[in-house]
Amino acid sequence: MSRITDLSAERLDLPLTEPFEISLGVQHEAANVLVTVETESGVTGYGEGSPLAPVTGETREAALVTAKAAAEIVEGRAVEEYRALVKELRSTFPGMVSATFAVETAILDAFCREKGIALSELFGGGPSPVETDMTIPIVSTEDATRRATEAAAGGYEHLKIKTGNDIIEDVERVVAVREAAPDAALKIDANQGWTPKETAAFADEISARGIELDLIEQPVAAADIAGLADARRRIDVPIAADEAVFTPEDAIRVVREEAADIVNAKLGKSGPLAVAEIVAIAQGANLDCMIGCMLESAVGIHTSAHVVAGTGAFSYVDLDGNRLLAEDVIETGDGPMHDISGPGHGVTPDNW
Template sequence: MIVERIEVYRLDVPLTDPFEISLGTKHEAENLLVRVETDSGTVGWGEAAPLEPITGETIDSAIETAKAGVSVLEGRDLRNRRSIVTDLEAALPGAVSARLALETALYDAYCRERDISLAECFGGSPGPIRTDLTVSIVDPDTAAAEAESALEAGFDELKVKVGGDVSADIERVAAVREVAPNAGVKVDANQGWQPKEAIQFAHEARTRGLDLTLLEQPVHRDDVRGLKRVTEAVRIPVAADEAVFTPTDAHRIAASGAADVINIKAAKSGLTDGAAIAEIARGANLEVMIGCMLESALGLHASAHLVAGLGGFSYVDLDGNLSFERNVADVTVGPTLETRGPGHGIVPDPSMVPDTPE
């Protein structure tokens, strides 16, 4: 299980519609792929979707950092994957996207060598994982139309992006709730509000009878006191997302009682630390959620295997590829991710991988 060759690729995929959140608008997925090959010829794949306002990385910087991390993996025995991940964290501090792509590829190669699923590395077995569908910051009519399409496609959980003008956000959520009265509806502010705005939104949503199941990261990630203020003031469960990148962050949120839920994203924490964060949350009696960036089926299925392996996730938001013009692999696109092995089960379509690595 010796790592013999590593290649880093750029993956650009246009989106069918612009994806707008409080931090900005994306028109295409700009991701990186990592291919790891062992001395036996086994190949593992990893992916990450850097988003500069969240991860601090551009696609170009993430690719260059991943290339710098190649030397950490070359010649290493994949059976020592935990120590390899530790060395990656030391060599590439803060480079969460670059590390994730490398880490996922080495986990995938390890599992394929062993002919097991990635879920088995985390104590479970693969199975179907249902996700919600996200409605971005659009006008109420568009939001309603997107929600109707989601229901027709079989989704029963929706997430609505908010974090701007509270009145406009309320109208967007109300439009979704009107056409989806029986669906679970979460909202995600992506750090867009001050505490008083988040509390105002929650109060108005309750007054309007919008029946929300989650309020995700309402305030800036560094404002833990503000997050705690919101959590204590509203009846909707509050999730910490951008506030938690590391197990240390999770411990701080748990110890301060700043949130009811922790959103674990491989894009922020990686797979190994993501599993550690889940255990910290459960030890503190907090619920856990899994989220995503604009990953393709490859990255999303890796996260779905983490869910299948650990179990106990109350909220699943793994819909990043649903607006891709083309998917990286031939998988069914819809509310259910069918996880299977070996590894994370996804091999990119050769036509989607550039002929030449970076």
């Protein structure tokens, strides 16, 4: 068995093409963490985390400290023991989800590169192209029109619209996107910005405008599972749980309380192995699965795409984080298709 000889972590600063606003705040760049592990056979694995305090509960500095501290657990251990390593990391650093995601990814990437297999194969299938949506952040109706027009021209058939501040403005933004991209499927993400009553008011107004929605994602506060269930009972649009689900235990609670129709299993919250467990819980309860992302480079995005390709479990794919960057860590092109390959997640960052 090949052992891990070194783990390192560094800042990964990724400016955005344009500011990205959601109900929780505005980002002008992705202040990420890049983790590298090396094995005694000379293989290098890469992992990325994208801490965002209002969502993940971490600052970038805290994530860096955690990732570096993980070296004490990881170094000297056999890379084949990745499940035991991930379990120990998550129990040692509870709540440090971005840092442990980065370390977990680097370990899995190194394992797969040593075996000469694609990361997707750990999850049941070979690498295949994955189609993502494009996100329209909280912007003016004019800017929403521009962004939706550009996305549709770029081949995006699925659009996700950020909401959660002012309901009237949110409705007008959705109307603007529908008019600019009349054939696109639309998802709404309120990022915890509403109450159940406000969710219903928004859904009623959108319906009155003759607009159909695929789903409304996390309309209420993450801790308010009862409120999420209340919102679900009030409207006909499917409800997706996002920030409410970080762990498999969270997914079980959502299922038991009938709080959602869809579970967003995001690697940035849970890590690849736990996402597979969350998927199994959702499927066992006949819930649909969605996968989302943070503002990650191709390292994090392609890792998620491998999970999508391997499991074949996701009805909704929101993996556009690297499409919002001014410059990615590798050349990935534009458009809705992620062409992934192995071994591992297939991404070796250039000049980082």
